[in-house]
Amino acid sequence: MSANPQLVREMLNRDLHAAQRLQVLLTQERELLQQRDHEALTALIREKNDHLALLEGHAKERAALLQALQIDGSGSSWETFLASDEPLSQLIPLWQQLQQEVRQCHDLNNHNGKLVARSQQTLKQLLDLVRGKSQGGGLYDASGSAANNASSNTLTRA
Template identity: 80%
Template sequence: MSANPQLVREMLNRDLHAAQRLQALLSEERELLQTRNHEALAALISEKNEHLALLEGHAKERAALLQALQVDDNAVSWQEFLASDDALRELIPLWQQLQSEVSQCNELNNLNGKLVARSQQTLKRLLDLVRGKTQSAGLYDSSGSATNSASSNTLTRA
């Protein structure tokens, strides 16, 4: 099981660069979400999607390399693949750094997703208030069953 070490190094460096750029974009996205700068956010999301597509393409290339070598395509297999050849062994720290960067991207993306969900929830509540819908109190009746005591007041009646 052997591959051109220079090719593998280039693949990993290219992926590392793309993951670091994606991480920067995700951090910037978080700031834009927090400040609700939707105009700048649209352009940033476009660039973020380009980097995601780039990383996906790179992952397919790595998968094809392992498939050509008849090795499973997963993180453990990559680690074993790199460790199996003296010329590739020196690339293990680069692979580990890539894994770390991708993990950080995932964490940032999850945080941004929570910000988006929170913003959507706030917007829904505001729209419900404008439409005159109020949250039900979630009271219990004498039998202990939950009842919804939804009152509907439009903004003009409030």
């Protein structure tokens, strides 16, 4: 049993376009995170989640195709599947491009995650400062010893 090469091409092209659109959204997300534009970020995150759901649905379709063809669904299954048939083997570069685009999405998402984590850390430090909770391990006391300045000095008392 073999798959229709045109159908497989359409599946891969559809996934490729969705992954490229997700890259654009992730790049826009990075810019909005840097600008701290939370209103625009909310709408963009909705669209990003829609594209992630779309890509997940496409991955399930690809897995179902492999299952219908009684092919193991391990990591390199698609490349093996494409190489197994001459008309399908012409689609290997398209599959590899899709894999590259997905890796790029992953990298962009990781970068955005680091920006979010950094923003959260900065916000926590600012809130702690306003509340008078000092993390201070880098201060020295009168004797020159490192002091864990854990005293509670609120911003109004400082």
